[in-house]
Amino acid sequence: MKIAVLKESADGETRCSAIPETVKKFSALGASVAVERGSGQGASMSDADFEAAGASVGTRADVLKGAEIILCVTGPDPASLKGAAKRALLVGALDPSRRREAIDGYAAAGLDAMAMEWMPRITRAQSMDILSSQSNLAGYKAVIEAADAYGRAFPMMMTAAGTVSAAKVFVMGVGVAGLQAIATARRLGGQVSATDVRSATKEQILSLGAKPIFVENVAGIEGEGAGGYATEMSAEYQKAQAELVSAHIAKQDIVITTALIPGKPAPRLISNAQLASMRPGSVVVDLAAEAGGNVEGCVAGERVEKHGVTIIGASNLARSLAADSSALFARNLYNFLSAFWDKDAGKLVLPDDDELVKGIRLTRGGKVVHERLA
């Protein structure tokens, strides 16, 4: 089977859907890999690196010709895939909720499009989960950005000229990104507290050496929540949460928000009045900026200042760690495809009734087939 690796074309995209390591692994399965020229540039990988791993390097038309599998990070414009074989598999972060027209375009071109972000969150699929691999890096980078914008140090330092006190860091939303933000802020020497609506996160917060700050008088989500995800909270819970945040936030130097609810706008967790209660020079990083933002007045992709507080509307932070985010993304793709590789036949076999295949297959035989897109 021939696997094509596309050079990314989305604005600001630095990642690549393959790395030399996955090229070698695909070759070991008996596949041939063709990488579009310049694909690895944004992630410090040269064409020569891919060639040394056994890939051929060529133009878009070269790599698409005869390819049965096409790999990408962000979904390409369907018009840019002219020359791709019908029934070729297009696999990547295709963003089906926001790019419906493109998905229709893939169907019209006869491609079988598969959206990796819809991978079911079950144990078997953990190593294929692009949301987790990219969120983890984003959580780390959010703290680094906060540290950079903060005019003080993170760790406590006792010096001859006096003591520098530790930064107080509050993480709101303790999913994959939040957990990594807590761990990173702790490593930098911050004094960390964190909150979530799911009660299962309390123990995780404690195990990372941070302090859980939870709404006590109104019940949140018991345990993990459905599929590990949160739902929208009642008006009563929201009110109690707002009171809790108001009391806590004025004493914080850095706040990292990561709260998301699948299929809904991000919950509003910090109001303008709460921002005004923070000490000037404080920093808020909103990782939910693209989904509408957890923080009032936050602008995705921008840094704004309000009441002397810097608000960073974090957008696609994984892209700023292109080498690592490419490596994890590429391995997610390899782990998915290799799990369905028939070694005797030397090809990919995707059973129609498999939970993972059903979860991510968007188009087939010229039609959009996913139930969430019906």
Ligand code: NAD
């Ligand atoms: P997410 O990105 O959907 O949300 C981030 C966090 O925000 C979640 O912890 C959520 O509970 C929290 N949140 C939502 N509304 C909130 C509010 N109003 N106030 C405070 N917090 C709020 O979540 P995620 O990072 O994708 O992960 C969610 C869970 O899924 C985690 O427990 C993770 O370990 C689990 N998970 C499981 C698998 C698997 O088994 N394959 C893979 C990935 C993640």
